[in-house]
Amino acid sequence: MLRIDCPFCGLRDETEFTYGGDASRTRPPLDETRAEVWNDYVYQRPNPKGLHSEYWFHQHGCRSWLKITRDMVSHEITAVAYAKDTGE
Amino acid sequence: MARFSAFELFKKGLTGHKNWPAQWRDPEPKPAYDVVIIGGGGHGLATAYYLAKNHGITNVAVLEKGWLGGGNTGRNTTIVRSNYMIEGNTEFYEHSLKLWEGLSQELNYNVMFSQRGQYNTFHTPAQRDTARRRVNTLNLNGIEAELIDAKRMAAEVPGLDYSESARFPILGAIHQKRAGTARHDAVAWGYARGADGYGVDIIQNCEVTGFIREKGAITGVRTTRGEIGAGKVGMAVAGNSSHVAAMAGLTLPIETHVLQAFVSEPLKPIFDTVISFGAAHFYISQSDKGGLVMGGDIDGYNSYAQKGGLPTMEHVFAAGVSFLPYLSRLKILRQWGGVMDMTMDGSPIICKSPIDGFYINGGWCYGGFKATPASGWCFAHTIATDTPHEASAKFTLDRFSRGLVIDERGAGPTPNAH
């Protein structure tokens, strides 16, 4: 079981969270009209066998989207941040 | 290769089984092959077998990084069925089921395909409507399946909670009589022995570390046992598809997730069929050794760890005990996990890649084991002829960019929801 150190709520079990997928992707600007750019964003995943940047939603907690770095083999979490603070 | 038969077993038995030959050779890799298949699981071995058998291509190597059949082939819950609703899937899985029906004889290897039937339960009127559509689709495509009500199911399968006051009462099921289970390891071994008999080199402990390219095309592989040239390279590496494709410079519409499986202590026959429950995901059958083989949803987040956690196990068995209250007193013997390549629409990929000389087979989601024979059949066809087989023609890589997804669950580009 993963345990995620939510910056607002502290160390919590994975069961409080909902997975949000790959966080290495950046949503194209709203006015982006090229289908291939959207296609890459929506469908393509690097899916690395190593460190993975990903989003988790603290659904049964503070309702924050968190950005987490986790090893896909060992599941070790090396970084947790409030996603809104990590935006460009 | 010694042909297996009751007589042969008798004869060898009298001499203490000292004369059985190896079921496959343990060859050193040759410098080059016409076709190199990466991945010595069921799909890769079946592909090699059908390349030789159907297309006469025997100068083939299957490269396996560990021991053959050591990936998802040997980690699944062994269910075989062909009750898919969406065009493309329906035809492919039926093609596969037909191959299963003659597989033991074809391979001269008892894969113990047991057509004990499978029930897919529904629990709401809305689920019943979807089930009706699925049954009609199957029937009108010439595939046997039946919509049955709870009363009939209760007569056929004892011990379930059929009460109307259940949290998710069982209203009925789709029953497919021809569905069932098989002995998973035997499928890999049977195809390996068959392919080896045609002269295919099965090379274990040989991990691919990179590709050899010439003018953009792939012409061979680098491995932990040296470079191996290849006219064509096909990959069938469930759980590592993204990893291997990345060596070729491709990004795939795939995420890798853990699916757990569980087996109980050995019991005398107590459960004679296969059921998948439609309210909370739980499926169960009993192996010939007597263990109840059970599973549920994936753990829910990307992972390459071939093991699962407690929360999903608890979730799976909360559902299991709710539907089959007698399970509560029985015991789990082993919990394990397989890593599954989940595509963005829940359906697989079998196609020529955008790189010349490179072919992709992957993204099997929950469906890999049952697909094994047809996957090998169709992938061999694609590699041999450079054209898709009609049963797998829709499993292209470009279906995502073209909006031609095959989304059996309607869950959209959210792999963990399929």
Place this chain on the structure above:
Amino acid sequence: MSTDRQKLRIGGGLVDRGKPVTFRFDGRVLKGFAGDTLASALLANGRHLVGRSFKYHRPRGIFAAGVEEPNALVELGAEDRLTPNVQATAQELYEGLQAKSQNRWPSLRFDLMAVNNLFSRFLTAGFYYKTFMWPAGAWEFYEKFIRRAAGMGKGTHLPDPDTYEHVHDHADIAVVGSGPAGLSAALTAAEAGKDVLLIEQDFELGGTLLYEAGEIAGQANADWRRQTIARINGEPKIRVLTRTTAFGYYENNILGCVERVQDHVLTPDPHVPRQRLRHVRAEKVILATGAFERPFVFGNNDLPGILLSSAAEAYVNRYAVLPGEKMVLYTNQESGYRVAASLLERGIRLAAIIDARSPVPTRHHHFAREAGIPLYPAHEVAEAKGGLHLKGLVIRKIGDGLEPRDIRLDCDTLIQSAGWAPVLHLQSQRGIKPVYHAALDSYLPGKCADGQHACAGAAAGYPTSEDAAVHGHKVARYLIGAAKTAPRLYAPKDAPPPSPAPVPLTRAKCFVDLQHDVTRSDIEQGVREGFRSPEHIKRYTTQGMAADQGKTGNINTLKILSQVQDKEQSGVGTTTFRPPYTPLTIGAVAGRSIAGELRPTRLSPFHDCHVRAGAEFITAGDWLRPWYYPGPGEDVTAAYIREAGEVRSGVGMVDVSTLGKIDIQGPDAAEFLNRVYVNGWKTLPVGKARYGLMLRDDGMVMDDGTTWRLGEHHYFMTTTTTGAGAVMRHLEYLLQIDWPELKVHLTSVSDEWGGVAIAGPRSRAVLGSSFPGVDVSTEAIPHMGVLEFDHEGLPVRICRLSFSGELAFEVYTRAGFAGNLWDLLTEGGKPHDLRLYGSEALGALRIEKGHVAGPELDGRTTADDLGLGGMQSTKKAYVGSVLKNREGLIRNDRRQLAGLKPVEGDTPLKAGMLLFEGDGITPKGHGIGHVTSVTYSPELKRHIALALLAEGRERVGTLIRAVDNGGATVIDVKVCSPHFIDPEGERLHA
């Protein structure tokens, strides 16, 4: 007293002679004592034979004294408490216990299935794969017999009457195992101020100290144990869990443990669970899990009467039971002699010692001579003799170059000790491979890189209780940070013990896996056939796959693999242990979240009102919703037809509280809505609502609903019932991750507000009567108009919108006021004959009007498919606006929403029928569409349906066929507009 019937009971031990216990085995009434296990009590009564083996149905006896037992599996209890495959060696004896032997017919002593043993030469490794293939399709025939012969215990189809629960524990240090290492580690950590949880699977603390002779710090083991336990009991920092197995070691130092709360009583207290699943979250974990003794592999090594020497010592010293009258020891190392001495101290003189070493150390010769025990140095056991019990041994001298000469030894019991295998299951579960140490000829723990856990004592290879206690102390100091370096694993000074003989000395079966009947020759055959990896061997021969997971067999298998392949053992590899360490009750895993608690049941704030009104309910996701309100003698069909008719002709009220509701506030709220909905939102004035459609990023429809503008920067959004959670998550994702620059705040208020829809020509009148003084005229509340007011303290939000096509209003209040609103509306509705309607009538009304719902919003439809393409703004970008234009999503032949009318109006259609051209060709394939929703239309007095139909809009007016039952039912239907009634919306604007 009838203790005299316990013919092999001796003095001493830890059983409580003051508490005699009566139990039954295979129907025979037997006696034991509190403190016995079922196995020790059976042995005390002279019962060795307890079961039949898996494949060959050979007689099997008690082999071990703990959880490594491969043979002694019994059926416990009866009827709904029948529990199969219980290890007699780990089952505490209790008054009234009933057990039965398994896998035999008709009886344990005479088992007809033992005929398999005669054919055993054909039933070797992999034989299934080579036969039973003819004729084709006959496998199911053979399978029936194979399944019946296989399996072990019998289960029952009766529901389990007992309950289970989950609890959570936290500790600085969790110690697994309470032998010398575990006890000293727990004390060390606690005395340093740490919170310690000590976990022991047995019902007594002490592990090997409960029976093993030895000394720790000058004290006898038993005394040290008593004293240390007293200290532990006086140490407030230590919590002790006995009868608790740490079955799984998961990430983040979480131990899955199961506590057997009431497995040692006949009739459980119904207020206490049978077992508890404990999630132990520990900062650090000490695995003091001990070691299993390794058996020898020789002919007929499975006969009842052959057991591990550690088990013999346990039976004698702990349980006060003599395993046999004439016992022989077979060993190749020190610990065998330690047991011999320990038995001698109790006055039990072995009949012989067979030592496989050459030479045998002088001190052992001395011991044997002084004890008067014949010693056979450099001898091996070739074969055991006997039928239902051991009668004698055939032994041979090893490697003297002479023709082997058999020596026959008579005995009734063989105790054996071929070395030790540290219990590394839990560490292996963490993905750390055991490492082979040639000096020990055994596997020791791998390296724990992250310092989160350590193995202590015998689990780290230490052979004596004193060494183990010292090591436990050091490991605890290391893990609490009091020592810098990790304590070393055991490294022996003596030469390693010799391995089991590489070539079988006998034609008899030499078992490696007693529970699965796997022999040495099975393994050899597997290797010959190309199965080299331990994982392959395991799968081909099934060695290690039984309920004991090869606890006593694995190490011998790896040894044989190394010998047969002439490979260094360190290079052979290992298999991976999986949780659970010992079989785990499924009920404990499921806990309380079963049956009615499988999912939370969500109730509308109006639920009690529906109950009072006599509603029948239906499950919708987690919700219970009123399905219909039956009149006298009405079923659902009669009721919904009546209810829907009442709405169309008068007025009805339906609960809409299950819709998702999101409160949206902030200066950028309009911009936000404009981005997530396909239609425009910038121009919506305060006091108005609008229907909105959301797409997923891939351009498919995600959800729909209305959003009301309550203030300049304040909106109230409704979503579908089933989509509520996903939509909320999606919107939060967009705001927090993708568009953090937008000043918008969302709050889920789904449970905060409850609401009803009042629909029908007289709906306005109902509102007028219910809220006197509030202007509900068309001017005050036009179509899609919103009113917010306070009615005598009751907060009310009203929007004039319709799902039925009739004039209708949604009326919301705070959930806590739901009852008041209900009363107010029913009272105000009385003069207007306000009726109630449920979800079935709601469905009928929306189908008549052609509104889409779940069956059409199936995740595979575009806005255009649903006839809502016109809503999609071309002047702005929004979620999904680019990918919705991919070629596959704009093809002409896509399935579009259409209406269907059966040509014969009284013929019902069914959702899930497939549609085919009306060309008379036999229907085949996927067809041109499918029926999504059906109803009887009270308004049109005929059956109607909605469908997704290829080129559906083009086909209006044409005849096609709806097909069911695989083609057996074909109904001619006419394609029409999905808007069956009032297509111009005149009623809506009335």
